[in-house]
Amino acid sequence: MTGAGIGSARGRRPTSAPATAGEIFALIRQGAVATRTEIGRATGLSRTAVAxxxxxxxxxxxxTEVQGGAATGGRPAARLAFHTAGGTVLAASVGVSRTSLAVCDLAGTVLAQDSVRMRVRSGPEAVLEAVGDRLAxxxxxxGSDPAQVRGIGLSIPGTVDSVAGCSIGVPVLPGWAEVKLPPLLTDRFPVPVRVDNDVNVMAIAEQHAHPGIDDLLVxxxxxxxxAAVVSGGTLQRGARGSAGEIGHTQxxxxxxxxxxxxxVDCLEILxxxxxxxxxxxxxGRTVDTVSGVVDLVRSGDAEAVRLVRTAGRRIGEVLASAVNLLNPAVITVGGDLVGAYEPLVAGIRESVFKRSVATxxxxxRVEPGALAGRSGVTGCAILVLDQVLSPSAVDDVLAQHDLTPPD
Structure with a gap:
C-alpha cells in the first residue's frame, strides 16, 4: 500500500503529510504492522498521534486489540489485528435466469448464501427489488446488524460501465442498457454499490485463490x-470494459x-x-435448464456427452488464440456447465493444445474454478471491499462519524 506519509514497515520516515487513520488501517489489514510501536516506526507519527x-x-x-508477546522491557505488547467481523458486505451475482446472493464478512468469507430465480428479462427494477428483499x-x-452493512458488490452479464454502474447494451439484458443500478439498491441499503461484469468478479475471486499466479484466464x-483476463497480476477490463467477451467470436x-x-455462428449460440x-x-431430450444438461451427462446419456464435448472443442478453438496472445499460466473453467466437467474440459484441452504454440x-494448467460455486459472490465481495476498506473510504467514514483525529 502506498499513501501520503507512509514509509515501509521497517521504519522509513515520512516525507509528506502525516499518515491518516485509513492509511494506518491499511497497514494493519495487510499485516505489515501489529503494534503501536511498529505503526510509529512505519509512519513517523508520535505516540500520541498513533494512539x-x-x-x-x-x-x-x-x-481489534489483544495482549500479545513481550515488548521491549518485558511488558506485554498489545497487538492490533484487522477485525473481519467488524461489519458485512453484500454480494449479488446476477445471471440470465438466476442470481446468487451472499452476506460476507470483511475478509470476503461467505457467512450465508442463497439465490433468487428470476430471468433478467424481467428488467432491472424487478430483479433488484427481489435481490434487495432476499438480501435483507x-x-x-x-444475525448481522443491518447498520453494519458497509457495501454491496453487484455483477451482471456482459459489458459494464463500472463508473456509471450500468450495462452497455448487452443483448441478453433487454431493458438494462444505461440503467444506473446502484440507486435500485441504495434505497434499501444506503451504502456504496460497485458494479462489474460477472466473469470479471469471478476472476477477482480466482486470483485471490491462486496466490503467486499473475497470468490467469477465467x-x-x-x-x-x-471470459476474463488477469495479466501481470492485474484484471484487464479493456478500453470500454469489453475485454474477455469471447461469446460473440464467430x-x-x-x-x-x-x-x-x-x-451468425457466434461461440455462445453454438x-x-x-x-x-x-x-x-x-x-428428443426433455431438458430446459443447464443443470438438466449436466444431469444428462452424469447419467451417461451418450448424445449429451457428445454435444458437451463438441461445445468444449469450440470453446477451446477460441481460447487457443487467447493462449497464444496472453500465455496464461492457468485457465480456470466455471459456470453452471462445469458440472459436466470431464467432457467439457476434454474438448477444451483438445482444441487448446492442438491449436496453441507449444511454448x-x-x-x-486447465482446471475447474477453485471456489466451487462461490466465485461469483466472493468476487463481488472482494470488489466492494477493495473500495469501502480503502484508506480514503475509511477516512471518509471516520469523518462522517466525527471520529477523525487532528493531524
Whole structure:
C-alpha cells in the first residue's frame, strides 16, 4: 500500500503529510504492522498521534486489540489485528435466469448464501427489488446488524460501465442498457454499490485463490459464455470494459445459426448452456435448464456427452488464440456447465493444445474454478471491499462519524 506519509514497515520516515487513520488501517489489514510501536516506526507519527488514530479505528470496529508477546522491557505488547467481523458486505451475482446472493464478512468469507430465480428479462427494477428483499432476509438470518452493512458488490452479464454502474447494451439484458443500478439498491441499503461484469468478479475471486499466479484466464460456461483476463497480476477490463467477451467470436465452420447479437455462428449460440438445451431438445431430450444438461451427462446419456464435448472443442478453438496472445499460466473453467466437467474440459484441452504454440502450453494448467460455486459472490465481495476498506473510504467514514483525529 502506498499513501501520503507512509514509509515501509521497517521504519522509513515520512516525507509528506502525516499518515491518516485509513492509511494506518491499511497497514494493519495487510499485516505489515501489529503494534503501536511498529505503526510509529512505519509512519513517523508520535505516540500520541498513533494512539488517537488507532482509538478511532477501534471504535469504528475495524481493528481489534489483544495482549500479545513481550515488548521491549518485558511488558506485554498489545497487538492490533484487522477485525473481519467488524461489519458485512453484500454480494449479488446476477445471471440470465438466476442470481446468487451472499452476506460476507470483511475478509470476503461467505457467512450465508442463497439465490433468487428470476430471468433478467424481467428488467432491472424487478430483479433488484427481489435481490434487495432476499438480501435483507439473509442479513437478518445471519444475525448481522443491518447498520453494519458497509457495501454491496453487484455483477451482471456482459459489458459494464463500472463508473456509471450500468450495462452497455448487452443483448441478453433487454431493458438494462444505461440503467444506473446502484440507486435500485441504495434505497434499501444506503451504502456504496460497485458494479462489474460477472466473469470479471469471478476472476477477482480466482486470483485471490491462486496466490503467486499473475497470468490467469477465467472462462464461464453457463447460459452464456464469457471470459476474463488477469495479466501481470492485474484484471484487464479493456478500453470500454469489453475485454474477455469471447461469446460473440464467430466460429469458422458453423452451420449458419443466427445469434441474438445480429451475427451468425457466434461461440455462445453454438456452445453455451442455452445452445446445448436447444440441441438436446431437438434430439428428443426433455431438458430446459443447464443443470438438466449436466444431469444428462452424469447419467451417461451418450448424445449429451457428445454435444458437451463438441461445445468444449469450440470453446477451446477460441481460447487457443487467447493462449497464444496472453500465455496464461492457468485457465480456470466455471459456470453452471462445469458440472459436466470431464467432457467439457476434454474438448477444451483438445482444441487448446492442438491449436496453441507449444511454448504457451508447456506448463499450462486447465482446471475447474477453485471456489466451487462461490466465485461469483466472493468476487463481488472482494470488489466492494477493495473500495469501502480503502484508506480514503475509511477516512471518509471516520469523518462522517466525527471520529477523525487532528493531524
Amino acid at each position: 488517537a488514530r488507532v482509538d478511532r479505528l477501534l471504535k469504528e470496529g475495524l481493528v 432476509r439473509l442479513v437478518q438470518e445471519t 472462462v464461464k460456461v453457463s447460459t452464456g459464455i464469457g 466460429i469458422a465452420d458453423g452451420p449458419g445459426t443466427p445469434c441474438h447479437c445480429g451475427n 456452445a453455451s448452456g442455452s445452445a446445448l438445451i436447444r440441441d438436446l431438445t431437438a434430439r 504457451a502450453t508447456q506448463t499450462l
